[in-house]
Amino acid sequence: DIQMTQSPATLSASVGDRVTITCRASEGISGWLAWYQQKPGKAPKLLIYEASTVEPGVPSRFSGRGSGTEFTLTISSLQPDDSATFYCQQYHSFPYTFGQGTKLEIK
Amino acid sequence: HLQLQESGPGLVRPSETLSLSCSVSGGSMSGDTHYWGWIRQSPGQGLDWLASLHYTGNTHYNPSLEGRVTITADMSANQFSLRLSSVTAADTAIYYCVREFGYWGQGILVTVSS
Numbered sequence: 062d063i064q065m066t067q068s069p070a071t072l073s074a075s076v077g078d079r080v081t082i083t084c085r086a087s088e089g090i091s092g093w094l095a096w097y098q099q100k101p102g103k104a105p106k107l108l109i110y111e112a113s114t115v116e117p118g119v120p121s122r123f124s125g126r127g128s129g130t131e132f133t134l135t136i137s138s139l140q141p142d143d144s145a146t147f148y149c150q151q152y153h154s155f156p157y158t159f160g161q162g163t164k165l166e167i168k
Numbered sequence: 169h170l171q172l173q174e175s176g177p178g179l180v181r182p183s184e185t186l187s188l189s190c191s192v193s194g195g196s197m198s199g200d201t202h203y204w205g206w207i208r209q210s211p212g213q214g215l216d217w218l219a220s221l222h223y224t225g226n227t228h229y230n231p232s233l234e235g236r237v238t239i240t241a242d243m244s245a246n247q248f249s250l251r252l253s254s255v256t257a258a259d260t261a262i263y264y265c266v267r268e269f270g271y272w273g274q275g276i277l278v279t280v281s282s
Contacts, residue, residue, distance in 0.1 A: 062231075095269050097215075104264055104272040105215065116270055148215055152268070155228040157217040 063087050063151050067160035075168045080136045082163045084149035089129045093153035096125055096134045098145045099162075105148060109134065141167055170195040172265050172273035180259075180280050186252040190265030190273060198223050198243040202268045206239065206250045208261040209275075216261075220268070221248060255280045 205220035
């Protein structure tokens with residue numbers, strides 16, 4: 062199985078900050094990576110697929126980069142509504158696997 | 169707009185089989201080239217992919233479930249199902265049905281307890 066490792070596990074930042082979350086794959090997955098945002102009591106919401114393609118309707122402050130084994134999700138200017146847990150997922154090969162999550166707190 | 173809705177019992181006894189269904193509306197499963205699947209989230213934990221099914225009949229399962237899981241579809245009814253046998257307390261989770269990757273059901277909490 063491909064292991065996905067996210068960092069940091071928790072993150073505290075202020076409104077307006079630029080925030081970056083990293084996801085590393087244990088082997089190359091090309092660009093087959095998705096990012097999700099999950100708020101308490103809700104299903105995850107797709108933000109980005111194919112590593113850098115932003116899902117329609119997702120605010121432009123969210124962006125993704127990377128290929129191979131290292132990927133990043135960046136929020137260019139943090140907003141109060143961005144408080145959530147973020148997950149990466151590889152879909153290069155089955156079994157699909159997720160990172161353990163990054164909990165983002167707004168100071 | 170595609171919508172998915174899980175249904176099934178909220179309580180399952182240990183050693184029994186968990187059965188869930190996912191009804192799809194706003195689109196047709198047959199001919200949709202994406203995979204349909206199930207993902208679960210144990211209380212306070214991360215996301216675990218369980219199984220996926222393609223309209224061609226291809227299926228994929230998480231080997232960590234050691235053969236306990238089956239995913240099937242009834243394309244004419246526009247729904248698909250999950251069966252997980254020999255459940256234990258460790259299978260207590262919110263179960264989500266999904267269409268890769270942007271469409272998720274609201275989730276259904278299944279508790280395994282006697």
